[in-house]
Amino acid sequence: MVSPQLFSQPKTYLITGGAGFIGSHISETLIEQGYRVLAIDNLSTGSLENIRHLLNHPNFHFAYASITDEVVLDRLMSEADVAIHLAAAVGVQLIVEKPVHTIETNVMGMESVLQAAIRYRVKTVIASTSEVYGKGNKVPFVEDDDVVLGPTCRSRWAYAASKMVDEFLALAYYREKGLPVVIARLFNTVGPRQTGQYGMVIPRFVQQALKGDNLSVYGDGRQSRCFVHVVDAVRALLKLAECSEAIGEVFNVGSTEEISILELAQKVIDLTARTAKENESCIDFVPYGKAYAPGFEDMQRRVPDNTKIQQYIDWQPSKSLEEILQDVIDSFTKSKSNQFKI
């Protein structure tokens, strides 16, 4: 690819949550492609380690600030051509433990990003989540399906509800004020740099297996998920940002390769046994009430229908679950995530 720098000032992307798991991968990809990146992160769940290799790059600028800091956000937005909004409270564990933080971060954060974006009419891609499909049992999930959420006394649903408000708000800015927005509902996205600290199952299982600990399967393990590699999710977000027909639309971004959590645990044990030569890990079944909170409701299946995103940007995931797991195992065993060269 010809570097955009050869012709003019490179196109500038503002990445909120730029030091997070997905944000750091997007930033890295954009820098590799010759773009300028303004990353903002309050390092609440993101980490400087994720972007340390980018910090000295002339096209990368990092602001250690909250997205609700209007002055900083305004300055960054004034220089941006495109914004990708990833900063959010994520991870089921965090949501159950800190519902006030979740709701405030997601709703106020979205509001301040949209208010800044409209001032400069910056195209904004919003990372939403498959959680917004709630307890729907009509799989695969299609973007305009009806939604069934649990009651407000179960704080788990606060995450889905807060992200739905974000989607409503963004679409309202598009319809009422003409702000170009695109919404991407990310399904279980995994890869190097994701931490298991906030409940994400794959890094948790891999770390448990590499330590020889038992793998904590919540419930009976029959619930299933589809996991997409972060590089595929990044490719989708960047293509959506470039697609003018995508403005004002909502897209699923996920894999359709479905696996039960019990089978996933077994696969992780098998794959890490190859790496670690021996693995004595077994499976522990942990009741949901103990893992999260009494009365916790899980989603049984979560499968995206990718027809729409295929039609608009011809996207589909390139990495299989086995490749994803191997990549995560490698990242923990070889600290590969810090070895990317720019």
Ligand code: UDP
């Ligand atoms: N899970 C599990 N053990 C763990 C962490 C998660 O069995 O140590 C289960 C969790 O209950 C859910 C699935 O794995 O059914 C995916 O969880 P994750 O938090 O990664 O994402 P979610 O799909 O809940 O957003």
